[in-house]
């Protein structure tokens with residue numbers, strides 16, 4: 001499957017790096033699901049690309065059942081120009097200081113290696129993975145890779161035109177601004193699941209048609225199986241499938257190189273980049289089956305409030321299962337003045353899944369389901385390292401117990417940038433679970449402040 005990206009909300013932090021990217025991996029996987037192979041790429045000219053865009057526009061209009069309001073300008077862009085664009089967007093949306101703080105927080109969760117340069121990691125990821133993108137600021141479709149296998153160019157174009165259509169009907173730029181004002185990173189990231197999910201879904205429907213079948217020619221149970229399988233693919237299965245679906249030749253080589261680069265990034269970046277496509281696609285499919293395209297349109301008018309709602313589309317049905325606020329105690333006074341707060345935010349259900357994917361993949365799906373809300377804060381001491389205080393709220397006590405058990409099994413030494421002497425404590429009070437990781441006695445004091453109402457306490 002080639003990887004398609006629309007507006008990219010990097011790292012679930014809600015910052016839009018680029019709009020409407022087509023990533024190489026999801027698209028490559030798509031081909032594995034539908035029509036593997038296809039001719040090798042030849043390095044398409046702008047004129048040929050424009051003709052392709054014209055054909056794809058008509059196909060998109062047939063599938064989606066509405067017209068593009070305006071033609072979409074197409075521009076071929078070099079890798080260097082795209083890199084400059086990513087740099088500019090990142091400078092605006094993920095300033096150096098913020099990138100550093102966010103990286104530290106992710107190191108505390110054991111999601112990034114100690115000292116990881118997040119800005120650099122994201123830049124390289126984009127440059128290696130993007131096949132094309134749509135920029136709602138200029139209403140233009142930029143093609144980065146013209147050398148892809150023939151059939152993948154078609155889907156790449158259709159994917160980006162889907163973003164152009166979204167922009168023409170719902171104003172992606174305004175939606176992005178609204179998303180950026182969201183209460184936390186989890187809430188800010190959901191918009192990407194909607195626009196990437198829909199664009200990926202339309203790409204998939206187009207692929208099916210090319211194979212001679214409309215989506216409605218397939219029994220609903222079988223449809224469910226196809227999209228669920230794609231949603232649940234492991235990282236290994238995704239990369240293997242994307243690689244094996246490629247024809248020999250330079251176009252296929254380009255995708256294989258992208259997949260190889262992707263296989264080397266930390267899981268947090270991998271899933272942050274991929275989830276909106278395949279998990280978003282599943283959500284869009286479910287909403288369309290239940291409510292038609294009108295239901296999908298409604299997601300653009302009122303985007304989901306949490307990744308929980310996206311991952312469990314039944315929670316999007318009114319009344320939606322809204323995330324619950326989680327308050328953290330005041331810790332600065334308890335820790336002492338040498339401890340400085342670095343970052344606070346919400347991981348969300350998708351973030352919890354990524355957390356377990358890094359620490360205990362088997363527990364990933366069960367432990368993260370039933371999420372109700374969470375908040376975390378990370379402190380740093382000049383000589384003692386990091387301290388993570390993370391409070392989660394679950395839909396009921398049994399969900400909390402499941403999460404508590406999985407959390408208790410996480411290796412303390414994988415947390416807080418793998419610093420020697422890190423301790424980890426877990427406590428539960430009803431449907432609320434607290435974890436504190438860091439060096440004692442600071443961690444012990446923070447934990448004591450958090451467990452006043454806890455029923456079960458486990459320390460290691």
Ligand SMILES: [Zn+2]
Pocket residue numbers: 004005006007020021022023159163195196199
């Ligand atoms: Zn996209």
